[in-house]
Amino acid sequence: MSTEITSDAQRFTDDAASRSRSVIESRSIDWITPEERHGSPWRISPLFFIANWSFFTVALGFTGPALGLSVGWAITASALGLLIGTFFMAFHAAQGPRLGLPQIIQSRAQFGFYGVVVVVAMSLTCYLAFGVVYTILTAQGLAQIFNWSPVAVGLVVNITGGLFAIAGHDHLHRISQIVFYVTVPLVAIFSVAVVSGHAGGETPSSAEHGFVTSAFFTVFAVSAAYNIALAPIVSDYTRYLPAKTSSRSLVASVYVGAGISALWLIALGAWLSAHYNATDALVALHDAGNAVFSGFGAVLALASAATLIVCTATAAYSVALQFLTGVDLVKRFRPTRTLRIAVTAVTIAIYLVVALPFGDHVINAASNALSLMLFLLVPWTAVNLTDYFFVRRGEYAVTDLFTPHGVYGAWSWRGIVAYFVGFAAMIPFAVLPFFAGPLGELLGGIDISWLVGLLVSSVLYFLFSRGLDRDAERVAVQHSDATLDTVEPADVTPHRPAADVL
Template sequence: MASDAASAAVGTTVGGGSAPSEDAYQAFKVESRGIELIPDDQRPMRPSDLFWLWAGAIWNVEFLVYGALIVSFGLSFTQAVIAILVGNVFYVLLGMASIQGPEAGTTAFGVSRAPFGINGNRVPSLFNWITQVGFEVEGLVLVVLVVEAMLSHEGVSAGTGIKIGLILFAVAVQFIAPFLGHATITKLLRYLSFVFIVVFAIMAALVIPHVHLGTYHKSATWEIWTTAVVLLVSAGGLGWTENGNDYSRYLPRQTSKAKTLWAATLGAAIPSILLELLGAAAYIVSPKATAVTGLPASFASWFFWPFLILALPQIFAINSLDLYSSGVTLQALGVPVKRWGAVIIDTIVAGAVTALVIFKGNFYTDLSGFLDYIVVWLAPWFAIVFVDYLLRRGHYDRQALFAERGGTYWRNGGVNWKAIVSLFLGMAAAMMWIDAAFYVPSYTGPLSSATNGADFSWVLGMLVGGIAYWLLSFRSVPAEAALPLGGSLPGAGAGQAAS
């Protein structure tokens, strides 16, 4: 169990320097902390801040597109409504993935070192870094497409030079908030959320009178419906679990776990449900709603410019979360760089990949495939981290999370093979029941083939990964949690003593 004595020592930086001062957490100043632990007296965040952070990110045109996309699979409006309600229930996973941050005082993949080990954690950290960069690319591509639509509306064709200029513009603007850090993102999203709520109300007023369900007669099979649900779960509750503790870690340790859980869950779920329902309705009005640049066709013609102009800060807002998280994940990988330096690296990488996507085309097909495949690693990883949290009853040896050698989580050369094995068992299980036949690479798992294309990859991956880890660890993890701070299990091998 962590103690107050440990708290005084956990403010050192990744490189071993001294802790930042108490005023380190200020908006519009570069955040000095990265993955390193946050001292108890430097956590000014409140659950309401966490609620509005997630609300500000999710009040976003991307979720309109997700709602329209699932209807384009051939779902009836009723099927779409049920899929949206079911899919968004799983934002509780985001809430569950946010409650470790206040106790551990570190990021999602700082906490992940407890089950996986200091070195073993590099495996899921790599998967997450790729995933976060993928989401960053999604946002940057959308920014470029939105500005291209503006130019096209005025009769300007976007040639190669203009596209390169737009990519550089998108990258430069996107860089600012993540570079400044957590406090800046939290404040910006809180106030932007109020603007976005007003915009949503206007869009709803423009779309709903034109939705005529009596003339829309499509209906999809149950198997296709499950594919729609997995897209929403991947883009929603499960897809954000790897970010949860990155943003809750500035909550005081004494913050109620229930308040943390519900702040993250409801802050994200409420706007997600409303926007996806509106997106589904927008598709009934115009099938062009499956693209951000096509959404204005569902509204009044005068709303073209207000919609696209306001879409830009929305996309930048949600992308700020991914770029911030990819930076601290790069640190979790062991790259010796400060948080702001990691943001610079990830910005350059995301910009280069964005250029490839822009000039390759097929963006929305690639996006759907990306959302389908990321659950393969994400579902078992989340299950392992949460089962580990339950087994250790929420108690972390916070100094051991950052020990270069030795300590509670060192185990076998810094690797916990029980977690690694469980992760890959869960990933194999997920691949057994995935339907990605229309994406690149094209693949349909044997269980999906046997069930006419049903997709329960995320459910099976989560169950197998979590159960496997529990079976392998239900004795060892509670024994670890009972150790004194900096301790190690008897007979654990050389180098296991407290550092």
């Protein structure tokens, strides 16, 4: 097996000199060799900070005051929700350096080589919907403020984001750092103005805003689920770190980045909702910014829109990795730079074709799709994290993740059953825009389905995994590590032998 995999990898090589000269990332779903690893844990933080650093997150802050919560209670509920939800998302970061692979491919260990199709379909739908929503919100928001053409704005945002996605991993981290250093001071100035009472607005009536139990737990649940949505892409952006990167530092870096930015903007959103009766986040930022001083609102609006370019880029980049993972289930292919670029370009085209002609007509459908996808993500993250930290404890045979005949098999009933039972357990507790389960209604609209899904899926998977043949897996891990030691930096990931192809 070792000889087969090694020779197979060496048949699919790119020119090493070409790799070193190119400014475009050459990898896609292939394994990152030790020689290509670089960076440190805290340099990862800006990308996950920027992932939540836009008026998309500000709008999330409208939820509490709209349901009757005071600004203080809305922020408290959000903080508690993010404290828990970000915890689950951030721990996926540790998997990237250890395995050197995109997030979804790692799920083959829990669901089997073909069983991971469930996760691929879910994550693809989620991040295609994200891109459509980003495009519509940015195009329509800037058109409303500046009277710009929505089509022109949509094209600029997506083409610019697409170019960064094509450039790849390192460039996405660099642009995130630049946007971080440019925009954080602007929002800090606005935040000081809010606290000091120089951002305008009207004082909300205490009779209209206070503490409402159902609203508090709704905001808690929404905030907890918000960062869980990032879980399927976390390792996409940590897989180039050295294998010996401190997991503790890396998890803390991602946790701080994603958690602080989300809470900061949700808090501002809650304030804008209560003091401006805001319904459009970008317009509210613009109006409140101008109350600080003339023209500042336009700067804030443009800065917030700029972050969505980065969000669009990261979404398109991960969609390409997810799609290629799906293709790899049915057809053997060489994961080249050209193929990743082509899929990224098609993804950007989908964002534009769906968002620009239809606009408001698809925004509700896309938002509902996101709600459903967040719902579906919970049992997956439970299974994935339980496997990594409590079952296999970071020990995986990387080469076996690329064959249905390896130690993880074609279909793994443990992960699949734990996922679907957890999903089924969530349904009675669910409170979605288009559906409310009987227990969710009985609880007064308080959605605890995500907590039920986490508990049921993780406990079931752990119990099911007690029968795993860990001795056989350890032999496979040693075999895999020995094989990977023979792969040169110019080689692509060890692919399954020809006999494994359908």
